[in-house]
Amino acid sequence: MTEQGKIKWGLIGASNIAKQWLAGSINKHPACDVVSVYSRDEKRASDYARELKLQSYHTSLESLLADPDVNAVYISTTNDKHREEAIAAAEAGKHILCEKPLTLSAADAEAMVEAARKAGVVLATNHHLRNMATHRAIKDIIKSGELGEITSARIGFTVDLPGDLARWRLNDPSTGAGVVLDLTVHDVDLLRYYFDADPVAVTAMGLTSGRAPHGIKDNVMSIWEFPGRLLVVCQDTFLVPFGGTAVEIHGTKGSVHGADVLWQKPQGRITVRTQAGTRDVPVDHVVPYDKTIDDFVDAVRGRGKPSADGIDGLKSLRFALAATQAMDTGRTVRF
Ligand code: NDP
DSSP states (O other): OOOOOOEEEEEOOOHHHHIIHHHHHHHHHEEEEEEEEESHHHHHHHHHHHHHHOOOSSSSSHHHHOOTOOOOEEOSSSSHHHHHHHHHHHHOOEEEEEEOOOOSSSSHHHHHHHEEEEHOOOOEEEEOOGSSEEEEEEHHHHTTTTTSEEHHHEEEOOOOOOOHHHHHHTTTTGOOOOOOIIIIIIHHHHHHHHHHHHHOOOEEEOOOTTTTOOOOOOOOEEEEEETTTEEEEEESSSSSSSSOOEEEEESEEEEEEEEEEESSSOEEEEEEEEEEEEEEOOOOOOOOOOOOOHHHHHHHTTTOOOOOOOOHHHHHHHHHHHHHHHHHHHHEEEE
């Protein structure tokens, strides 16, 4: 941090998500500025820096991490690079907001958590759904007891992938492509947040469409068990352009339905159905990444925790890997 107390951010990765959402959320925070970007490609780096009006750009990770003006990094490269970048950032004493999935194996995620702990820096995972006003409202309804005992849930992360997002997600297995590491990780983080519990089992089936070469699974259904005899059915797909996304939580006394509540935009509608009838729940929508940054700053200042920390990222990854194992073997994985 500088003497003015500002947190100056370096972007690791000239990515779409950083440009579309995170750079804006970081700059909106009065204690934060995005000052630099690292890309492997000189032209991408310089174009990106110009477009975002950054003071500098770097074409090597070492040079960004040696920049004394940078005291926090946002990692949004492809998933295969997160581990090396996060560990190097921790060793350079930079606080870290890392995209999900944290990395590609549980051992690597553990190494990232340990590196941050050892360096005394914050490691946060960008699981944004738990910061959406819709999901915070759904959690409040669950916790209020209005729905009675929760017995089941349904998640439909049913989306289409525009071409720029499809580039590595459908074509490059080495990056951690496919829906499980892209969407199921978010779903499980959301349900861990709703229920304050970890799932105990998962089984899954997945298919590869004609759009995805190399056997990358772009259409996956899974069934999960949470403690307390609670079953979840989850549909994650890149093949549904018009379905809309949905979350439903069902209890013995009522159900809550969230429509268009997954993805990134602050949007969606919530309805509760009980014996008393059906009511719409008013929601003041917020950009979820703004809260990610608010909580990150508080954690850096020693006033709180990130919205989702490194352990949350490790747990969602571990679950996603178990879902993949279940899909590949046809067997239920129990934790
Ligand atoms: P992008 O494809 O936009 O960027 C990833 C990397 O690809 C960049 O670091 C860049 O490398 C390279 N790249 C970017 N554009 C091009 C191009 N035109 N040609 C060749 N290479 C290019 O990734 P996303 O923004 O979609 O995702 C990045 C990370 O963020 C992933 O981990 C993903 O899972 C996560 N994510 C999280 C979301 C959330 O809401 N939490 C939402 C979306 C993504 P270089 O930096 O070297 O230039």
